[in-house]
Amino acid sequence: MEKFVVNGGKPLFGEVNISGAKNAAVAIIPAVILCDEPCQIENIPNISDVSLISRILQQMGAQVRRINKSSLYIDPTHISTHSATTELVRGMRASYYLLGALLGRCGKAQVALPGGCNFGVRPIDQHLKGFEAMGAVTQLVDGAIIEADADNLHGEHIYLDVVSVGATMNIMLAASKAEGMTIIENAAREPHIVDLANFLNSMGADVRGAGTDVIKIRGVKYLHGITYSIIPDQIEAGTYMCAAAATRGCITVNNITPKHLESITAKLREMGVVITEYDEAIKIDATKNPLKRCNIKTMPHPGFPTDCQPQFAALLVSVPGTSIINENVWDNRYQYVSELVRMGAHISVEGRLAIIEGGSPLTAAPVKATDLRAGAAMIIAALEINGVTEISSIQYIERGYEDVIEKFRALGADIKKVYYAGDNEDELRA
Template sequence: MTKYVINGGKPLYGAVDISGAKNAAVAILPAALLVNGVCRIENIPQISDVTLILNILQELGADVRTINRTTVEIDCSRIRNAKVPDALARKIRASYYLIGALLGRFGSAEVPPPGGCDFGGRPIDQHIKGFAAMGAEVDVKGGLIRAVAKKGRMVGTTVYMDMVSVGATMNIMLAATLAEGTTIIENAAKEPHVVDLANFLNSMGASIMGAGTDVIKIRGVSHLSGGSYSIIPDQIEAGTYMAAVAATGGEVLIQGVIPKHLECITAKLIEMGADVEELDDAVRVRRTQRLIRTNVKTLPYPGFPTDMQPQVAACLCLADGTSVLTEGVWDNRYRYVDEFRRMGAQIQVDGKVAVIEGVKQLTGACVEACDLRAGAALVIAGLAAQGTTEISQIRHIERGYEDIVRKLSGIGADIRVVVTPDEAKAAQVG
């Protein structure tokens, strides 16, 4: 077993650099399927989800060339196959973006159901509704999602989203880029990575207007050409380090960010008693006094992000008073609560509402990451706790955080990766 071992109770000081946005990268890389030429994509995070998507593109026939640790060149012009390999796609939630990209490129797609973190059903019905409105027949059976454009090419139309869905907004945008006519997405998601995908496509020759608002218009074009693009900084990675400082105390400069993207997180940390200073491309977070209670509800952007809910919960566990945390996006995001309780947290959950009674301190324990952001929250709790915390199932964390152990060590955390003898022996036998 590979795990993180954290000796907590130490404040954090120094500076940390933020990587490219996971949620943008996992859509922009599949979007390269739409481009007739070489895409140079920069500021790619070094995380397992990105590695999986690049492997899928190579399996489909793309030429992927690594320029340096954050830059790749992708040429999908030779791809003739719209069938995604099963084993790789099932390991990642964002594999559904391959459906929209392949439908846009070939007018057909065959993709296994997505994997990734389990927050309940996480249906893709809004995606399918959009594809069907644009003239695709979508069939989900036999362990595969098959989609075929009835006219051989997607056709522009108006798609109204029954609920705000980031994934569906981006997927419909992909399918519409090379479609015949104009597609209008109403009640669209406004997250920064939605805007980043639109900016990437536009830089390659697409015609997309309104990204970042609730109405996006995509005028279909005949082809996209190659070019260069740099992915935005990761809002959630930055927020996670902000929460870590709030939980442990100390002062850290979080560099290479877009402060506006962090305003929803900044506002809550300030309410809790942390000091946050916005700079041009950085934020400085300081916490010198005990946190105070607050209420948080997750909402689509520009509301407080659901991907920061477990991390802010770790902070609220250490705040004076009783806080109420309401999950406004997913049905099953509190699976980490039992792990927090092992560390001495006082949390009661009723449906989508968690009531958190702050405690004076958490205590180190052996805990297990059940998903990506819950794992990050356990790291924060371990950094703030007295004693030693051991976190298993760290593969979830490494899906979305680049070099988290190195970055935390660089700002004073006592954290290391430990491989138990049984796993080391198994690796040698293999």
Template sequence: MGKYLITGEKALKGEVKVGGAKNAALPIIASALLADSPGVLEDIPRLRDVTNLCRIIEDMGAKVERNEHQIKIDPTTVYKSEADHELARTLRASYYILGVMLAKEGHARTTLPGGCNIGNRPIDLHLKGFRALGADVRLDHGVVEVKADHLTGADIYLDYPSVGATINIMIAASRADGKTIIENAAREPEIVDLANFLTVMGANIKGVGTDVIKIEGVDKMHGVEHRIIPDRIEAGTYMIASAITRGDIFVRNVLTEHVKPVIAKMYEMGITVEEDIAGVRVKADGNLKSVDVKTLPYPGFPTDMQSQMMALLTQADETSMIIETVWENRFMHVDELKRMGARIKIDGHSAIIKPGRLTGAEVKATDLRAGAALILAGLAAEGKTKVSNIYHVERGYENIEKKLSSVGAEIKKISE
């Protein structure tokens, strides 16, 4: 199994380009099955999760042709509504097959999805939405089955602005009879990208980007060409890579509006951030001021950037605090950072981070974003760091070692 070997204390300088957003690409790939003709998707990142989702829809009968960052999907040959159970267990996004095939064929079946173990992630809100639309939902021994002779629009209030539930309900409602209103909907940019994709395909969706989404169901949808938005979490990770190494990196292909919470905290820390239409330049050459961070649904500070920010805050001049409000088990990286000398104390949903010098160590990625945090810590640490369980990282970052190497990092992938 591979590891990343990192030699730290090197200021990173240069330019790195961000790829397409994983969390936008996955529901869009699944939703391409709603069309009655082939479509083309651009800027699709080459990631494990993307590969596994493509394998799932191929197993269902779709024809998938991949070429670098382009995917052509022909949904006209799909012949079954069940996702392969072993593949579904490898990624969270496999649950989008439920909304897609329920809308397309009136039936879908899959095992409860997998993904990172960062907390309790039930799909209750997804199922609540399907039931409201008229579906019969059955959950038996970890297998979910949804059926409906026809779906009917409904008013649905989400108890929490869940990204996954908002997406799944929006997908199913796009082919339902009548109007659906989703209240307390999630507002993430990835949802907006999906809605734009569905709209060009023929869907009738209004209000996306607000907490009330209105969908008027349609009978038919057609294949289209669509380019995925840039990955805001990958962008934020490279922004922190520049800051934590006291570097100077221009991160290209960034929609700065999507990373405003990260930029705001960097300003507070005394980091220079220059916004440009093509991206953002991050430069840090002095002391880093301590800040407090609280994760929240968009447009708040993203939980997917919490662990990376924690790595950065170990290098601040005074004590900082992070409050995690989204996932209850998202501090698993703390013990690994402590192996590197980090001074962090957990108190419930809060982490108290004191300044201190990091030193290289052997650590393991406990989940996708934790792995990114350990790489960042290794870039700042004295000596060598080995990060194992890197399959987690490869689920969400395409060639992270090559991109970091291109701006001066001493990082390589090794086999042991």
């Protein structure tokens, strides 16, 4: 068993470099299945989700080789199966992108239902609606495996009943090699959707309108190999920005796209944090002004991202006054609240609302990461506390944050990973 031990109470100062976007990587790597030649993907985050999807592709027959810490070489030409049903697949939320990729490549797909973070129902009905409109017959087998089979995968006009990032990207994958044109209306607009479209287009696909609510994909017969660099991770950047504000520090976040962070920087500015933007960096200074309360409502992009909601909750518990969070994306994303309450936070949850009475000092307590972003929130809260906090279930955090210990240490945090078994405890060296 492993856990993080944080000795908090110190403001963060310095610079941090942001890795490639997890949410882009876990779709772009499966997208290589569609390619007829090898590809090299750069600026890959070195996280467990990337390792997992790489191993899944290897199980399917692809050659996957790590060139360096942030680059992968993938040769999909030897994939001869349309099936991905192993335990590795079940353990990963984003494994559903294999459906669209295999359907586009083989005309059929058999994929185990995904796992990953457990903070609400994760329906894929909009994904299946899109595949069925394009001529596929889908069915659930034994309650655990989705099968899709299309004699003739063809373009179609698809309207998504709800804005869904996963469905938008999955349909884009299948449509890239389908016959004719597919039009997705009410499409999601997140930066990683634009990144996936840019990746596909670089290989020779014809995807237009990504970043708007109408995306048009004209299917092509052949996709050629390329070298492609993934965009920076806006949520990782937002996490370090929150941590700097929560500790009343001052940091510079490098290797980012400031436009992708507009909803996050707007809220921090509203709270009194001084923000300075550069071409590919942003400075967060929380040393100049007392922080003020604020309200947050999560929305699909370009609204405030649900993936930064727990981190802001950890920040707002340190700010005097009543702040209200309105979670509009996931039904059950407040599981982390009980962990913050364990640390002394005053938070009440009423349906989709979390009401935070901020300003009371937190106290150290053993807590756990209930999901990826909740784990990041635990680190932020621990950094605020004058005392030692132990965080367990850190496998969730390592799903999506590269070198999280090293990056926080470089900013002056006292944080380490330890191995524990019974009463024995040893620090794990990087």
